[in-house]
Amino acid sequence: MPRIAYHYDVSIVPERPKKFYRNAFEEFRTKHLNGAIAAFDGRKSCYTVDKLQNTTGEVQVVDRHGRTLRYTLTIKETDNSEVELSSLRSYMNDKIYDKPMRALQCLEVVLAAPCHSTSIRAGRSFFKNSNNGERYELGDGYEALVGLYQSFVLGDRPFVNVDVSHKSFPIAMNMIEYLERFVLRSKINAQSMLGNTYQLIQFIKGINIVYEAPASFATAPRIYKVNGLSPQPANEQKFQLDDKTMTVIEYFRSRNYNLKYPKLHCLHVGPPAKNIYLPIELCRIEEGQALNRKDGANQVSEMIRFAATSTDERKRKIMDLLKYFHHNTDPTISRFGIRISSDFITVNSRLLTAPQLEYRNSKFAFPSNGAWRMDNCQFLKPTPKAHKWAILHCEGARLLYNKVCEFEKMVINQCRDVNVSLEPRAEIRTFKDERNLDDHFKELKLNRFDLVFVIIPSRGATYEVIKQKAELQYGILTQCIKHNNVDRRLNAQLVGNILLKVNSKLNGINHKLKDDPCTQLTNVMYLGADVTHPSPDQRDIPSVVGVAASHDVYGGSFNMQYRLQCGAGGRAAEEILDMESIVTEHLRVYKEHQKRYPEHIIYYRDGVSDGQFMKIKNLELKGIYSACAKLGIKPKMCCIIVVKRHHTRFFPKGQPHPRNKFNNVEPGTVVDRTIVHPNEMQFFMVSHQSIQGTAKPTRYNVIENTGNLDINLLQQLTYNLCHMFPRCNRSVSYPAPAYLAHLAAARGRVYIYGSRLYRTPEEEYKRRLIVPDFLKTNPMYFV
Template sequence: KKFYRHAFEQYRIEHLGGAIAAYDGRASCYSVVKLKFSSQSQEVKVTDRHGRTLNYALELKETEDSEVDLNSLRSYMKDKIYDKPMRALQCLEVVLASPCHNSAIRAGRSFFKRSEPGNAYDLGDGYEALVGLYQTFVLGDRPFVNVDISHKSFPMAISIIEYIERYQRQKIDKSTNLDFRRNDIESFLRGVNIIYEPPACFGSSPRVFKVNGLSKVPASTQIFELDGKKTTVAQYYKSREYNIKFPNLLCLHVGPPLKYIYLPIELCRIEDGQPLNRKDSAPQVAAMIRYAATSTNERKAKIIHLLQYFKHNLDPTISRFGIRLDNDFIVVHTRTLNAPQVEYKNNNLASVRNGSWRMDRMQFFDPKLKPHKWAILYGKMQYNQVADFQGIVIQQSRNVNVCLDAKADIRMYKNDRDLDDHFLDFKRNQYDLVFVIIPNFGATYDVVKQKAELQYGILTQCIKQITVERKLNPQCIGNVLLKVNSKLNGVNHKLKDDPRTLLKNAMFLGADVTHPSPDQREIPSVVGVAASHDPFGASYNMQYRLQRSALEEIEDMESITLEHLRVYHQFRKCYPEHIVYYRDGVSDGQFPKIKNEELRGISAACCKMHIKPKICCVIVVKRHHTRFFPNGGPSQYNKFNNVDPGTVVDRTIVHPNEMQFFMVSHQSIQGTAKPTRYNVIENTGNLDIDLLQQLTYNLCHMFPRCNRAVSYPAPAYLAHLAAARGRVYLTGVTKFRSPKEEYEKRLIVPEFMNRNPMYFV
């Protein structure tokens, strides 16, 4: 497949008379005129960069419906036929990619430019960051090309010896044995293509192999069979007049897994330009964010630089199809919504400025006034630091009116068994809250949550040891208490009543499905659904489920909704008249499935309760590449030069046949703010678009963990936390049965969920 494009290019020159055609790299090609070609398959030869010749047989056939109507891209607004242009867009995507393939690495819809020699951005662990141009056609009030920059990690094109010395910090000499670093090296190299460069005395060309892992023993003792006789890797190379420099190093096991091909590490290097479907490590992600977070001005300059690099308008294929890209970005009209006012205890109001607000000396809107019995568990640290932590928690809790007993029960734990003993005692003595000071690294957080929530029904608040030791200050503990008050069924703040967005008796529902990374397909996907059960959209309860890996739509929506309706009725003594459903994590092609499966599940649950609320379903799309660049320059309060929070775009670039809008609701802390796209796919209550936009913006101010507007509405954000908690419950599992069986083994203690429905925040 790697050379399909080269083979087609050779075929185009030799058998199509050099006629211009756009090829998608798989099984389709497009041409402006009918191509004259033989009905027989034709042989072509391709030479790879290492001098090896590959033979391909190509056969061209006309499809049944061979004409693509490009005029539909001009007429769809007038004709109101919106599915017809999709085929034309598919064709033009292939055409648009033509100038990029020869000079860049393709990954998804992005084309990544190779780094200049000596100028790679090192992410650590053997990876570098590359910048790519993302490009796709989109329909607005006319067709647009959506361009943006994207960033991705790629394995560095270095020798395996250099990788081990630089990133495993292991100096290589004749005595080096890598067995104790086997796991780290294998986890990096497995699935990576390497270039094997035979010694000059072999007279052979370099070859590319995929790595399976490392040999069990070094080259000096690794045996394989050659012509029916057993020999070691070192002996084989010696028989061909090459002495292995590092005979004590393990070999690479490459090629088909059942063929035992072993190569000396010293003769191998990593092939460049490999886009891997791997999850980046936490340090890699942090390094990537530092690299990618740029102001709107810098981002715009990078996009223009890549457009100039690829020279679309000079490409013969693009020209032949009559396409020309404008040099300027599209200018759109925006509206800025008014931020809501935030209400605390005793009708005290805080004003939102630049997406955030200050509590100052205000107290939580509704703290639960019963004194709460609490404890602190700590591990390997000094007691006086724990006592300081207790003191600042008590002081800050009084400031915001969270009622904790005057003294905490402070205990030490050494291991998991200690946690069991303490949690059992806390349960017997009805403790309301336990702070657990956890190590800075490791899986203790996951262990604590599994034991506390699946076994004992104990409310916990984890805090890292480094925070208690080095970062203890009133602001830090104030942020922790935002979570604690919500977990204890308090309401941190509400929004001042706004007649523009008054929806009487509404349940806000949020849902998200998190999927395992492509290299972990045996792990199930986790569904998280959060639903409000108070008049303000401030208090939520959650449900989680496990379902088969990579399934986008939620299978169990009916039973989930039934449970949310039960909790809503328990708190409000009535059922909702409106359900506003924010669905996160859905790709564009899945909208019909969400409508047919999930909305049907919600309706079925309502039917069982003999109610018929008005349902509005809004798809929340964060994974897109639309960005807004203001015309002005940066300011003291906006150093990244982003648009103001509350900016809405609902014309020109939105799909003409869909109720759709873009909104930036937050102030970006670093880099260019990413607008969230909202697609309304169901609206049985005929909610006005202006009402829906303001309601959505208001809900971005209701995330209980911080005093700032977040990038999408609280119900969807909380659903993401619910799914993340479900993922925590799977930590430590190595063999998975069916998702249903795994879920049944991980049920949350029912009375705990009833007592503290917002425990997951």
């Protein structure tokens, strides 16, 4: 690898269409740069190892429909044009804590060079199109494609991190075929009409279609973005043309084309302010569209079925993709002096011992393979009194009364087994609709009921509406259960899982850790934080902050705070802006329960990318320190970033165990050498048994450690806390404080569901305050 590369700005005129920038740059490189080897990022930058002159030139590009596009390109040296590639040889020796980011950015562009011409790019992944790659239909007009994820990572030397990716794409087909297969589910004729268009609009909004005009128009196909459907069908939809009003069908007839399906709506395309309407029969879905939208529930379940493979199968897929892209034969990669080895790196791992879990009367459970049974065990700390409880179910949901009674009986029987104190009978009520729920919640609250089981109907009152009414209006504890689970899947295991949550919600503690290394750390408050952002198609919704903090000696009881926030210019803000007031409240609750403030705060922060660690340090930790300073305390602080969004996977050597059909590493596996940064306190851990597919390790970065806690202690403590999640008798993939913070943020999102948000996030939050007495009485209501 050369010592230095050069960075150039690339400007291209006109700015649109951007999809041909790469073709234009290739023409420019050959024609005006004498074929110099250069890695172009597809937008504004290129990198070379040979110095170039500032150059301007014109090029022509022919698109696949035969149209000629002209671009003018200019490349000029940036102000700081030299990129020190040599920093990738020295970062591990020179104790440079700042990662050599510019060198990494350069090499990411170089590494992508062989992939663009034969694949579809989405983020850092390159997907083989459905003609020459593996594909799987997900239903509703989508297909899953397989791609290669690739990036540079810094361990004790630079590595290329490769993995298999799966993503859904709209299937390229004629719009008529789409309607026949997925919307109308029948053959279309001239009399066919669309009827309910909700599903169709959800699918087509924002996708690109190719409009192929009739032969009589003598024009090349054009690509448009779809806004939605026309208000009327083609035979009724009117528009203005040269001061004359005509329908779409009349316009095409005047140009010697008779529409075959005049009763179908048209597609509204192009700029939303313009009324451009295209007949559906002349449009087809463009291939290879990487959409920036959230997948539906059906797509997600089908995708999991397709993508969940064993480690051996995953490795085979990755190796096949590497062969397909031929990185080592690419002239750009060779010119930068890079060669990728032909197999994965081997690392040493350690296996941590799973903690023993203590239940009531000093009975113990012993986790095996990431799970344990509660045989003959009762919850460590049961709910403190016999609670009044009720069951609400929807009278129009066709749920038989005897099914509700059977559910009541199973709850009572299992409460006796695990020592949850509920009164021997529930009050069973029916509700008609969402408005009727208000009457019930109001009356149950007045009559001092402690818990309400709400059986959610398949249609009608939603989970979000129930939680909003119960927690923001009336302050009553609810446990929701799906109608289908009571009607068809009612069994002891289902009820047992519900009681895990119920005990926690009613201030019980399910279990604690025996011989927990935190016994060396007396008086600890565990803090977890997460920020959830809206999906790209939900721009009017703020980010939701969730912070959970322990207030007991075991790390088993938590309370939560949530906030709504936006960053500058309305963009999503990853860092928590109101950390000082949040932590002040958590410290107040801790003091209320423990009669003292904590000596240690161990803070697990979820959902942060590598480039934002310093922001967390400068903003969030500063907020925590400010909260402590105002209270006159100085606890020792340990901040551990929990990173799940990475593509490192572990493939064990040797034959799989019969009980481990996906051949994953065992829960408790830790890797803290070779693939971690040599100058950072960092480790990977697989703390759970993957139910299906390849287990994803969680990466932990320790960015603050004023108590100088040992790395071995932190690893064991982190693994132990993965056994403290109250909703299941399994070790989860990351520690309970961070998991509970995720639930807190999810509950905050529930509170803004179905609302149009017109005020600032702070004002909207103040309109959605949790009932204070309820928050104090049942701090773990959100599990």
